[in-house]
Amino acid sequence: MDVARFARSPVGQLVPLRGTDGRTGEQYDHVAFMPYPLADEPILSGPTWWAVSRAGHALGRLHQAARQIPSPALLRRPTLSLLNSAFSPSAPGARTAEYSRPAAWSPP
Numbered sequence: 001m002d003v004a005r006f007a008r009s010p011v012g013q014l015v016p017l018r019g020t021d022g023r024t025g026e027q028y029d030h031v032a033f034m035p036y037p038l039a040d041e042p043i044l045s046g047p048t049w050w051a052v053s054r055a056g057h058a059l060g061r062l063h064q065a066a067r068q069i070p071s072p073a074l075l076r077r078p079t080l081s082l083l084n085s086a087f088s089p090s091a092p093g094a095r096t097a098e099y100s101r102p103a104a105w106s107p108p
């Protein structure tokens with residue numbers, strides 16, 4: 001952790017951590033970043049609320065489409081298998097999914 005970078009953060013503060021490592025018995029003295037509490041309702045700009053609204057609408061459409069699948073379990077297993085192979089630690093020779101950054105999103 002880059003302590004200097006987090007020390008200047010406007011959204012939280014560094015708090016000291018002191019203790020004993022349970023495995024080695026060694027003392028440690030470090031810091032952790034603790035974000036400030038969030039407000040009850042975030043203050044968002046008009047374009048951000050528009051994006052939130054569009055995302056909610058898209059989730060609703062996805063939910064409706066998913067309800068029309070007669071046996072959702074048929075899709076679940078391949079998806080979970082792909083996620084497990086993409087995000088689990090790789091053994092030598094194991095196949096992993098490559099990550100490619102998605103193209104920039106723009107509203108339709």
